[in-house]
Every structure is written in C-alpha cells, then in structure tokens.
Amino acid sequence: MNPGMKLLLVMLIALEISFTQSLIVNCILIAVSFVYILTQHIRMKALLGIIFWPLFPAVGLFVSQWLYGSAGIHFAWILFTRIYAYVFLGATFTLTSSITDLSLTLEQDFHLPSKFAYGVLAAFNLMPKIVEEVQIIKTSALMRGEALHFWSPKLYFKSILSAIQWSQNLAEAMTSHGFVEDYERTHYKIIRITALDWTLFFVLLIIVQVLLFFIRY
C-alpha cells in the first residue's frame, strides 16, 4: 500500500480508538495488525521489542485505572489493549515503510511543498550521525571533567550549534545539486496512489467503522 495512505489510515484508526471504548475492536485491530506484520518478514528482535516494551505503560495504566478509576476493570482492559493497538497499528507502518518513500509520496501525491519533503528527509537521513554527535558532545565534555545530562542546557546548546552548522551545509549541498525551492521538480522515482490503494483504504476504514458501531463491549 502507498506509504502515505497507510500512515493516514493508521492515524485515523488510532485516533478513533482513542475516542471509542471497545475492548473487542481493540483486540481485533491488534490481531489483524499482528498477522500483517508476520507476513512482512520482520526481524525477530523488532517483533519481540514491540511486544515487550509497551508492557510497562500498559500495565501501569491498567493497575492505576483498576485501583483508582471509577469505570472498573473493563475500562482498565480497554486502556491496556489500546496501548497495544497503537503500537501494533504503528508497526504496520514503521516496520514496513521507508521514510524515503513516505516523503516522496507526500511530495508527489499529497502536494507537500518539496522543500519540506526533501528538507525533512535530508535531516532524518542524518539520524545515525546525530546519535554519534550527541555522544561526541557528551564525551568531549567529560574530558573537561564536565558531565552533561538531559537536563543540562549546555548539551542542547551545543546540539543546536551543530544543527545550525549542519543545516547550512545541507541546504547549500542541496542547492549545489540543483535543488531549487518552490520550483516544479521532475522525479526519478514516481510513486502514485493506485486504485487498489484507494479501495484498500476505504474498505479497511469502513470495516473499522462497522466494527466500532456494532461491537460496543
């Protein structure tokens, strides 16, 4: 499915289950997403991660709602499954779509100005370098006997200085490669929203509506 449509669908459904309270629909969404993820050849580690990590917030919310909530254990279960539904729905997108395809389709099909699509894409592609840079900033501070934590303004200050410098370099690099802001572009890789995408989008969305309408438990 087209990554943009997929993201939109996932977000719409996630938004809907935030406002509705149906334990069974949550479970169905989790099950369907899980089966979909299994068919996509995902690494075992990623799969275990999305099962294990949400357990903390889910159990936390469950217990507090159970002990202090006025709506009883059924509502506690809804919140528990809601967290898993978010994560599994999200995973159907994040584990299967590339950020590059997403920004390409956002630009070509959703008419996002190209400077946003490519600017943000360029920044996201630097993510591994940014992880490294944060480490470098922390280490070089340690060499001066200064420990920087997430509450230290200096850590953010130095990060922003790097961000300023990198943004300048990236923008110049893009311009020198022929990128012109606010100008019509031709595309090497063309991503279209096909009839199949539209059909899938609406069929799935309607199914969720029907389920939410009829299954109230």
Next chain:
Amino acid sequence: MDNKNQATTGKKQSQWTLRNIILIALIAIFTGIIFWGAGFLYTALTVALTPFGMAPFANDLLMGLWCMAGPLTGFIIRTFGSAFLGEFLGASVEVFLGGQWGAGAFISGLVQGIASELGFTLTAYKRYDWFGLNASIFTTVVVTFAWDMIRNGYDKFSLPLLLGLFVTRYISTFIFAGVLTKMIVKLLDRSKAINL
C-alpha cells in the same frame, strides 16, 4: 561562526526557507535523541509506580521533557508553524527509533505540536520572552492534559488524583519547556550564533 541566520535579516521574507526547515528538523531530532537516552527513566519510574497504581505520574513527570522541542524551535525560528513542526518531528523520531508508543507517538506529537504552537499564536508571534514562553507552557499543559483525559482515561480518576497529575505535569513542563528552554536560548543569544 559565520552561520548568521540569513532568514531573520530580511524580516518581510518568509521564514520557511529550506535551511530553516532542515534546522527545525535537526533540532527536533537532536532533542528527540537526547530524551531517547532518558527513556529508561520512564520505564524505571513506571515500574516503580505501578504497584501503587501511580504509573500515570511517570507520564506526567516527564511530560515537560517530551514537550521541549516545540518551544525551542518556536523560539529559534520565529514564525507560524515552527513550534508545531519541531514538536511533531521530535515525536516522530521516537516512532522511528522504535518507541513504546507506536502510532500513539505520532498522535501525541500532533497534539503536543498544536498545544505548544497555540501559545505562540495567542501572543500573535510577537512576544518572544518569558511571557510568551509561559503562554506556550500553559497551552501545552492544558491541551495535552485534556488529551490524556480521553486517551489515557484520566477522566475516570477522582478529583484529588487528577489535580495531583495536573500539578505534576505543570511543574514538569515549567521546568523543562520553560526554565531549561530559557537557559538554552540565553546561551544561544550570548553566543551570537543565531540572530534571535
């Protein structure tokens, strides 16, 4: 450093240049990665508080940290939408790093983005001072709290617990999105790296 912010020199020009978009995205990713390092704190707090049924406090204690990218980018690139974009992208980083929230983080990012943007909108993008920052903190706390009433079932809690959570969230947001942001902006201002 010769990285003078070119966009702010021509006041009439749109601030949405390629360079500023990349800058917002980079700042969002940097802050996203820094709190990613503090992610264990959330899990540890949740584990510690769960037996008492107080796990939502872990969420509210760290809320300020998650809502920092918005005010920060809003303050550095002074135009409509920059706080929203920064906050939203900051939350997206977490999705791609494989956060605990999945699609929930995208939606939280949208809500938090609108929340922190709203503060700057209320001051008509004119007050870039302690007052403007506090407006953004206020809208952030109120909007995100309203959202948690729905999403995390806070509306089913009794009033004292609700008040406790609200105050905790306010303090957290005040410290991280307020005091810390102000200190960072001050450092930036003094360094003359960017024309604020």
